[in-house]
Amino acid sequence: MKIFRFIKYLFIAVLLCCFSVNASDSVRKLKVSLLLEHEAFLVWYGIEQGWDKEFGLDIDLSVKDVAGIDLMNDMKVNSGAWDVGGVGCVPAVIGSKGLDISYIGIGNNEATSTEILVRPDSDILRVKGANPDYPEVYGSKETIRNKTFFIRKMSSASYILSNYLELFDLAYNDVKVVDGNPSDFVNYMNDGNGDAMILWSPSTYEAQNNGYKAAATASQVDAIVPLLFIARGDFAKNNPQTLARFLAMYDKAVRIQKNDPQSLVGPYKNFLKIYSGMDYSDEFCLYDLKAHPVYTIDEQLKLFDSESNMSAIEKLERHLISRIAMISMQPDAKYDPKEYKHDPSDLFLKIAKGIVDSRK
Incomplete structure (x- = not known):
């Protein structure tokens, strides 16, 4: 093992020594596909500021109002659909079966901005703290049983719902689960269908404006929901410097978000207007920026460190794989854990740190 580590870090050292971003570097094209949510804004903002060119990149950014599993399915249909994708940990780990991908970094933490939402008159809201270990969570075995939940299957919503049900000794066969596109859920509920939906921001804003209330957040039901940046395996092998940039x-x-989130409110409103067609308040934009913890490269390196x-990240992957039967809603199915393991690498973050440090 020591010789392999020596070779690995020798390779990193060589890359760091020969790599710098300057005007003579060739521009590297990068196809990035992200969801319509917070981390896509930060990438979009960087492009708007011209930072992609500053770092020697030509980014083709696609922002889609779908779930992470849909981006994974895009890759299954077309292996060249994107070079870098941003998806929640569940589609990254569970939805990547049969795909050659690499985890390259962390976009944010969505555990406080992903919610189980119900109507304001729902009987689920009549009971709080039925499980004394989770005093902030609404619902009980009696009020949740037989309810209809709108979720996007094989997404973080599946994971959150499985955790929520387990708090009350319930399982998927105790409720009705309807799979769909999260962007349609508010309309479904407004039409009188279903009892609950699981959404992440900014879709939570529309739901709240329509009067829906949170029965629980992902963090309140112990669901760990980091957004992972992933890359096509072949692209990652051949373009580590591009990914580092x-x-x-x-x-x-x-x-900037860590030091001055207020300065990003205006740009965030513009981003959401462009891609959703909706006007969001200053208050929501500031709240949403603060509700998405983000991590510097140094902080990410600590999460990727396996020395x-x-x-x-390896522990998160193992945890999700151990829960795959519940997340996939097929408790009796047999799974081979090795088919979902991707061995996270800190290579790209180490090279990126060299770039960042050289610019100080």
Whole structure:
């Protein structure tokens, strides 16, 4: 093992020594596909500021109002659909079966901005703290049983719902689950269909404006929901420096959000208007920026570090694989854990750190 680590870090050292971003570097094209949510804004903002060119990139950004599993399915249909994708941890791990991908970084944490939403007169809201270990969670075995939940299957919503039901000793066969596009859920509920829906921001804003209330957030039911940046396996092998430039550009936006989120409110409103067609309030935009913890490259490296023990990302992957039967809603199915394991690498973050440090 030591010789492999030596070779790995020798390779990293060579890359760091020969790599710098300057005017003479050739521009590297990068096809990035992201969901209509917070991390896509930070990438879009970087492009608007010209940082992609500053880092020697020519980014073709696609922002889609879908779920992460849909981006994974795009890759299954067309292996060249994107070079870098941003998806929640569930589609990244569980939805990647049969795909050659690499986890390259973390976009944010969505655990506080993903919610189980119900009508304001729902009997689910009449009971709070039925499970004393989760005093902020609404619902009980009696009020949840037989309810209809709108979710996007094989997304973080599946994971969150499985955790929520388990708090009350319930399973999927105790409720009705309807799969669909999250962008349609508010309309479904407004038409009198279903009892609950699981949404992530900014879709939660429309739901709240329509009067829907949160029965629980992902964090309140112990669902860990980081947004992972992933890359096509072949692209990652052949273009580590390009991916590092992308992560370095993202780090620049992350540091602004950490230090001065107020300055991003106006641009965030513009981004949401462009891609959703909706007007969002200043208050929501500031709240949503603060509700998405982000991580500098140094912080991400700690989460990817596996030198002394299993890294946090490896532990997350193992945890999700252990819950695959519940997440996939097929408790009796047999799964081979090895088919879902991708061995996270800190290579791209290490190169990105060299870029960032060289610019200080």
